[in-house]
């Protein structure tokens with residue numbers, strides 16, 4: 001599948017892009033500048049050993065892809081989704097962003113309730129938006145030799161999109177569980193500030209979750 005990553009030059013998007021490319025997907029790393037995107041794509045091609053990673057300015061990246069992953073800091077989230085609205089309303093979208101605020105570190109969601117619901121509100125009725133993978137460590141994603149042991153949760157209103165994303169998770173070595181509809185995205189996004197704090201307290205970089213009882 002051709003997958004664009006908006007903000008794919010950052011830790012989280014870049015790491016996910018590496019893993020998805022390793023699983024034989026075609027990746028377009030998006031950036032606000034084509035130069036940064038191409039630079040990141042060149043480094044990623046060398047790391048994964050594939051030619052299937054390219055770089056492009058965010059809008060061109062999104063235009064080219066079947067699935068678009070949103071991976072920008074929350075400060076740019078609303079503006080980015082608004083600027084790509086016409087393109088994203090025809091695409092499958094995975095929002096992995098987390099509305100973080102600092103000092104103290106906390107979950108600071110937008111009025112819609114979560115970043116994913118903000119995305120859905122901007123894209124409008126009929127959009128296909130899911131949220132998930134927030135608790136997978138960017139450090140682990142980027143280290144291609146490290147196994148991804150943690151599980152992840154996924155929410156969304158489109159059953160076919162969720163099925164596709166559960167498969168993508170399996171392909172990169174993560175067990176992803178369907179945790180319900182997009183209204184529950186706040187429960188997933190809000191785990192990230194907690195994990196950041198736990199990583200600091202326990203001296204780790206990749207504390208995650210394992211689900212039990214299935």
Ligand SMILES: NC(=O)c1ccc[n+]([C@@H]2O[C@H](COP(=O)([O-])OP(=O)(O)OC[C@H]3O[C@@H](n4cnc5c(N)ncnc54)[C@H](OP(=O)(O)O)[C@@H]3O)[C@@H](O)[C@H]2O)c1
Nearest residue numbers: 007009010011012031032036071072073076097098134138
């Ligand atoms: N890092 C993690 O472990 C982790 C875990 C869970 C969730 N998340 C969430 O995933 C998202 C990405 O995390 P990250 O650590 O990769 O973030 P990041 O490195 O701060 O940013 C990702 C990319 O977004 C672009 N960007 C920066 N400011 C922007 C703005 N104002 N508007 C539009 N684009 C902007 C930059 O790319 P260009 O300069 O090339 O455009 C940057 O490389 C965040 O929402 C974060 O909360 C991260």
